[in-house]
Amino acid sequence: MNLLSYLPFLVILETDGAKAIGAAIAMAVGGIAPALAIGMLVGKAMEALGRNPEARAAIQTNMILGVAFAEAIGIYALLSALIIAFVI
Amino acid sequence: MNLLSYLPFLVILETDGAKAIGAAIAMAVGGIAPALAIGMLVGKAMEALGRNPEARAAIQTNMILGVAFAEAIGIYALLSALIIAFVI
Amino acid sequence: MNLLSYLPFLVILETDGAKAIGAAIAMAVGGIAPALAIGMLVGKAMEALGRNPEARAAIQTNMILGVAFAEAIGIYALLSALIIAFVI
Amino acid sequence: MNLLSYLPFLVILETDGAKAIGAAIAMAVGGIAPALAIGMLVGKAMEALGRNPEARAAIQTNMILGVAFAEAIGIYALLSALIIAFVI
Amino acid sequence: MNLLSYLPFLVILETDGAKAIGAAIAMAVGGIAPALAIGMLVGKAMEALGRNPEARAAIQTNMILGVAFAEAIGIYALLSALIIAFVI
Numbered sequence: 001m002n003l004l005s006y007l008p009f010l011v012i013l014e015t016d017g018a019k020a021i022g023a024a025i026a027m028a029v030g031g032i033a034p035a036l037a038i039g040m041l042v043g044k045a046m047e048a049l050g051r052n053p054e055a056r057a058a059i060q061t062n063m064i065l066g067v068a069f070a071e072a073i074g075i076y077a078l079l080s081a082l083i084i085a086f087v088i
Numbered sequence: 089m090n091l092l093s094y095l096p097f098l099v100i101l102e103t104d105g106a107k108a109i110g111a112a113i114a115m116a117v118g119g120i121a122p123a124l125a126i127g128m129l130v131g132k133a134m135e136a137l138g139r140n141p142e143a144r145a146a147i148q149t150n151m152i153l154g155v156a157f158a159e160a161i162g163i164y165a166l167l168s169a170l171i172i173a174f175v176i
Numbered sequence: 177m178n179l180l181s182y183l184p185f186l187v188i189l190e191t192d193g194a195k196a197i198g199a200a201i202a203m204a205v206g207g208i209a210p211a212l213a214i215g216m217l218v219g220k221a222m223e224a225l226g227r228n229p230e231a232r233a234a235i236q237t238n239m240i241l242g243v244a245f246a247e248a249i250g251i252y253a254l255l256s257a258l259i260i261a262f263v264i
Numbered sequence: 265m266n267l268l269s270y271l272p273f274l275v276i277l278e279t280d281g282a283k284a285i286g287a288a289i290a291m292a293v294g295g296i297a298p299a300l301a302i303g304m305l306v307g308k309a310m311e312a313l314g315r316n317p318e319a320r321a322a323i324q325t326n327m328i329l330g331v332a333f334a335e336a337i338g339i340y341a342l343l344s345a346l347i348i349a350f351v352i
Numbered sequence: 353m354n355l356l357s358y359l360p361f362l363v364i365l366e367t368d369g370a371k372a373i374g375a376a377i378a379m380a381v382g383g384i385a386p387a388l389a390i391g392m393l394v395g396k397a398m399e400a401l402g403r404n405p406e407a408r409a410a411i412q413t414n415m416i417l418g419v420a421f422a423e424a425i426g427i428y429a430l431l432s433a434l435i436i437a438f439v440i
Contacts, residue, residue, distance in 0.1 A: 012100045012101075013101055013106060014102070014103050014106075016103045016106075016176065017101060017102065017103040017105070017106025017107070017110075018106070019176060020103070020106045020107040020109075020110035020111070020172045020176055021106055021109065021110045021113070023110065023114070023168060023171070023172055023176070024109075024110035024111065024112075024113040024114035024117075024168065024169070024172055025113065026168075027114050027118050027164060027165055027168035028113050028114050028115075028116070028117035028118035028165060028168075029117060031118045031121055031122070031161045031162075031164060031165055032117070032118075032120060032121040033121070034121075034161060035121035035122040035124070035125040035158050035161040035162070036121045036124060036125055036128075037125075038125050038129070038154060038157050038158045038161075039121075039124060039125025039126065039127070039128035039129045039154075039158060040125075040128060042125075042129040042132075042150065042151070042153075042154030042157075042158075043128045043129040043131070043132035043133075043154075044132070045150055045154075046129060046132040046133040046135070046136045046147055046150065046151060047132050047135065047136055049136055049140075049143050049146045049147050049150065050135065050136025050137065050139045050140040050143055050147060051136075051139070051140070053140060053142065053143035053146055056143075056146045059146075059150075060146070060149075060150055063150060063153075063154070064153065067153070067154060067157050070157075071157050071160065071161070074160070074161040074164060075164075077164070078164040078167070078168065081114075081168045081171075082171070085168075085171055085172065085175070085176050086175075086176075100188050100189070101189055101194065102190070102191050102194070104191045104194070104264070105189060105190070105191040105193070105194025105195070105198075106194070107264060108191070108194045108195040108197075108198035108199075108260050108264055109194055109197065109198045109201070111198065111202070111256060111259070111260055111264070112197075112198035112199065112200075112201040112202035112205075112256065112257075112260055113201065114256075115202050115206050115252060115253055115256035116201050116202050116203075116204070116205035116206035116253060116256075117205060119206045119209060119210070119249045119250075119252060119253055120205070120206075120208060120209040121209070122209075122249055123209035123210040123212070123213040123246050123249040123250070124209045124212060124213055124216075125213075126213050126217070126242060126245050126246045126249075127209075127212060127213025127214065127215070127216035127217045127242075127246060128213075128216065130213075130217040130220075130238065130239070130241075130242030130245075130246075131216045131217040131219070131220035131221075131242075132220070133238055133242070134217060134220040134221040134223070134224045134235055134238065134239060134242075135220055135223065135224055137224055137231055137234045137235050137238065138223065138224025138225070138227045138228045138231055138235060139224075139227070139228070141228065141230065141231035141234050144231075144234045147238075148234070148237075148238055151238060151241075151242070152241070155241070155242065155245050158245075159245050159248065159249070162248075162249045162252060163252075165252070166252045166255070166256070169202075169256045169259075170259070173256075173259055173260065173263070173264050174263075174264075188277070189277055189282065190278070190279050190282075192279040192282070192352070193277055193278070193279040193281070193282030193283070193286075194282070195352060196279070196282045196283040196285075196286035196287075196348050196352055197282055197285065197286045197289070199286065199290070199344060199347070199348055199352070200285075200286035200287065200288075200289040200290035200293075200344065200345075200348055201289065202344075203290050203294050203340060203341055203344035204289050204290050204291075204292070204293035204294035204341060204344075205293060207294045207297060207298070207337045207338075207340060207341055208293070208294075208296060208297040209297070210297075210337055211297035211298040211300070211301040211334050211337045211338070212297045212300060212301055212304075213301075214301050214305070214330060214333050214334045214337075215297075215300060215301025215302070215303070215304035215305045215330075215334060216301075216304065218301075218305040218308075218326065218327070218329075218330030218333075218334075219304045219305040219307070219308035219309075219330075220308070221326055221330070222305060222308040222309040222311070222312045222323055222326065222327060222330075223308055223311065223312055225312055225319055225322045225323050225326065226311065226312025226313070226315045226316045226319055226323060227312075227315070227316070229316065229318065229319035229322050232322045235326075236322070236325075236326055239326060239329075239330070240329070243329070243330065243333050246333075247333050247336065247337070250336075250337045250340060251340075253340070254340045254343070254344070257290075257344045257347075258347070261344075261347055261348065261351070261352050262351075262352075277370065278366070278367050278370070280367040280370070280440070281366070281367045281369070281370025281371070281374075282370070283440065284367070284370045284371040284373075284374035284375075284436050284440055285370055285373065285374045285377070286374075287374065287378070287432060287435070287436055287440070288373075288374035288375065288376075288377040288378040288381075288432065288433075288436055289377065290432075291378050291382055291428060291429055291432035292377050292378045292379075292380070292381035292382035292429060292432070293381060295382045295385060295386070295425045295426075295428060295429055296381070296382075296384065296385040297385070298385075298425055299385035299386040299388070299389040299422050299425040299426070300385050300388060300389055300392075301389075302389050302393070302418060302421050302422045302425075303385075303388060303389025303390065303391070303392035303393045303418075303422060304389075304392065306389075306393040306396075306414065306415070306417075306418030306421075306422075307392045307393040307395070307396035307397075307418075308396070309414055309418070310393060310396040310397040310399070310400045310411055310414065310415060310418075311396055311399065311400055313400055313407055313410045313411050313414060314399065314400025314401065314403045314404045314407055314411060315400075315403070315404070317404065317406065317407035317410050320410045323414075324410070324413075324414055327414060327417075327418070328417070331417070331418065331421050334421075335421050335424065335425070338424075338425045338428060339428075341428070342428045342431070342432065345378075345432045345435075346435070349432075349435055349436065349439070349440050350439075350440075
């Protein structure tokens with residue numbers, strides 16, 4: 001009895017098709033969390049600005065800092081999708 | 089007994105079909121989070137504007153900034169879908 | 177014993193069928209989040225208007241801005257569905 | 265022993281059948297979020313009207329605006345379903 | 353030994369069968385959200401009426417408007433189901 005016996009799940013997908021699905025998953029799933037993170041942190045910054053507008057400088061600086069780091073993760077996902085599509 | 093014996097789940101998908109499904113996944117799943125992020129952060133901006141309309145300038149500037157970064161991730165997803173559909 | 181013996185779950189999807197399913201996924205799943213985002217942000221705008229109707233100008237301007245960006249992601253999904261259906 | 269022996273779960277989906285399923289997914293799944301969005305935003309408008317009926321003009325105008333944009337996404341889903349059914 | 357021996361679960365979905373399943377999905381899944389939306393918004397209208405019965409005119413007008421738009425999405429689903437069943 002060989003190694004592949006009793007495999008419950010088999011997808012026959014050619015290499016080019018697998019690249020298309022792989023790049024799609026990389027960008028799609030990889031973009032979920034950064035976008036939600038931006039929504040959460042900017043939303044909280046809005047709340048803080050509405051409650052205490054005098055703290056604008058501090059809130060704005062740190063919000064941009066947080067957004068930049070979250071966006072970076074989205075860009076890693078895009079980069080991975082491009083590598084999967086073109087370089088592999 | 090050959091290699092494929094005892095495989096309970098087999099999906100056969102050609103490369104062009106995989107591209108159609110891949111582009112669909114990229115845009116569909118990739119657009120979930122940016123849109124929700126925009127909903128979250130603009131919703132919070134609405135709350136802040138209702139509570140403190142004098143802070144309009146600070147809230148509006150930062151809201152647009154946050155929306156732009158969230159929208160960017162949606163555009164990465166669209167870009168990935170177009171690449172999967174046309175370039176790969 | 178031939179190749180397909182002992183396969184408990186087999187899905188064979190032709191390329192045209194995959195396009196039909198792909199376009200459906202692109203628009204259906206891709207429209208979930210923009211619509212929910214519009215619901216969230218306009219709902220919050222309603223709350224803010226009910227609490228502070230004097231801030232109508234600021235709330236309305238920014239609500240339309242937010243709706244436009246969320247709608248844009250829904251339009252990307254429609255665009256992807258049309259591309260999958262007709263161009264690929 | 266013929267080809268179909270020992271296949272516990274086999275789905276062979278022809279292209280026309282895939283179109284029927286695809287159109288169904290497009291409209292059914294694509295209609296979930298717009299409807300929920302309308303429910304959310306009109307519900308919030310009801311709350312705001314109950315708390316502050318004098319703001320009726322502002323609330324009603326913006327509620328209709330939000331409903332129109334959410335309904336638009338539902339109409340994109342209907343459009344996609346019709347395209348999948350008749351045009352592809 | 354005949355063709356159907358040893359098949360614990362075989363779905364060969366002909367086009368007519370796929371139409372039946374598709375029409376069922378279209379109406380069944382497509383009816384979930386409009387119904388929930390109507391439940392949400394009418395429920396909120398009840399709350400608002402209970403808190404402030406003097407606002408009856410404003411609440412009732414906008415509630416009917418919201419219900420009409422949510423109902424429209426349910427009608428799109430019915431339309432899609434009829435098209436899938438009879439026209440395709």
